[in-house]
Amino acid sequence: MQPSPARDVNIQRTEPLISPVDLVKELPLTPEVEATVLEGRRQIQAVLRGDDPRFLVIVGPCSIHDEKAALDYAERLKKLSDEISDHVLLVMRVYFEKPRTTVGWKGLLYDPNLDDTFDINEGLRRARTLLTKIGEMDVFTGTEFLDPIVPQYLAGMVSWAAIGARTTESQTHRQMASGLSMPVGFKNGTDGSAQVAVDAMISARAPHAFLGIDHFGQTCVVHTNGNAYGHLVLRGGSSGPNFGADAIAEAFGLLSKSDVPSQMMVDCSHGNSNKDHTRQGIALKDIIEQRVAGNDNIIGCMLESNISAGAQKLNGDLASLEYGVSVTDACIGWDETDELMRWAHGKMADLMGQPVA
Numbered sequence: 001m002q003p004s005p006a007r008d009v010n011i012q013r014t015e016p017l018i019s020p021v022d023l024v025k026e027l028p029l030t031p032e033v034e035a036t037v038l039e040g041r042r043q044i045q046a047v048l049r050g051d052d053p054r055f056l057v058i059v060g061p062c063s064i065h066d067e068k069a070a071l072d073y074a075e076r077l078k079k080l081s082d083e084i085s086d087h088v089l090l091v092m093r094v095y096f097e098k099p100r101t102t103v104g105w106k107g108l109l110y111d112p113n114l115d116d117t118f119d120i121n122e123g124l125r126r127a128r129t130l131l132t133k134i135g136e137m138d139v140f141t142g143t144e145f146l147d148p149i150v151p152q153y154l155a156g157m158v159s160w161a162a163i164g165a166r167t168t169e170s171q172t173h174r175q176m177a178s179g180l181s182m183p184v185g186f187k188n189g190t191d192g193s194a195q196v197a198v199d200a201m202i203s204a205r206a207p208h209a210f211l212g213i214d215h216f217g218q219t220c221v222v223h224t225n226g227n228a229y230g231h232l233v234l235r236g237g238s239s240g241p242n243f244g245a246d247a248i249a250e251a252f253g254l255l256s257k258s259d260v261p262s263q264m265m266v267d268c269s270h271g272n273s274n275k276d277h278t279r280q281g282i283a284l285k286d287i288i289e290q291r292v293a294g295n296d297n298i299i300g301c302m303l304e305s306n307i308s309a310g311a312q313k314l315n316g317d318l319a320s321l322e323y324g325v326s327v328t329d330a331c332i333g334w335d336e337t338d339e340l341m342r343w344a345h346g347k348m349a350d351l352m353g354q355p356v357a
Helices: 020-026 031-049 067-084 120-136 151-157 171-179 195-204 245-257 277-292 334-352
Strands: 055-060 088-093 141-144 160-163 184-187 209-213 219-223 230-234 264-267 298-304
Touching: 020 120, 020 151, 031 088, 031 120, 031 151, 031 160, 031 298, 055 067, 055 334, 067 088, 067 120, 067 334, 088 298, 088 334, 120 141, 120 151, 160 171, 171 195, 171 209, 184 195, 195 230, 195 245, 230 245, 245 264, 245 277, 277 298, 277 334
Parallel strands: 055 088, 055 298, 088 141, 141 160, 160 184, 184 230, 230 264, 264 298
Antiparallel strands: 209 219
């Protein structure tokens, strides 16, 4: 293209990006993994419809930065799921994109080497490879879609998706969600307002036409049918937590008034823990008690959990990083995760009037 002083003033360079179809050819979706993905979607949809009384939990690291640790976590989650799946439906949180308030590491997809080299082609390959390995374990996965191009590369491999607090109000992300093939949780705004998420649910249920890319990487107009499985995720905000009974009742009122499904999830992290990972268990136990008391509009929760508790900062020395510790938001450790999930399982078993095995 002919140079112009009116264009690309602040563009340093561009790099070719592998097309979705070429990445899929390189790392194909096997029939076994596809079956796992579809079964995960089927079970989550049943919970959202109220046909399945189990409690849905999206649980896992705040972000994936070490694939070995992620597979270790998936193995633990699979074992736990096999023991409690009669009353608790576990989906592993596998986040490759991290929205940043200002600057910082943007996730494995954008900077897989954790060194600001931004090898996005490599990040896409590693993300797809990891999802394949986790799917082969028969573990359901969920992720947040941040860049609207990314679903063409990864959406066929996940059973649940989130639209985050910073992007729920974005028309681009509402349009994208209307075309996604899996249930989508819309988080309330960063200020704690649930109305923007309810508005997003309404928008995503409708057909849209918008600019995007096709499987060949060609820019195109994408036409969607609308997504009937959008749902509200309360995550607190700058105004404080919103998992209490009064906040749940207020959210139910907004959903009912807008004639969208009343089922909702609670993110036990972020504003609902006042950004203190040790308080996630408080939120979890509160909402489980509300569910046991009869509020079946609460269908699940999210937990930020890793092998070891806490968080660490990237310091340029990858060898010094502690295994199984988050490099973004602080998480609870595996022992606490296991304890909380077994406690939730016992409570749900009591609710269903069935003995715990």
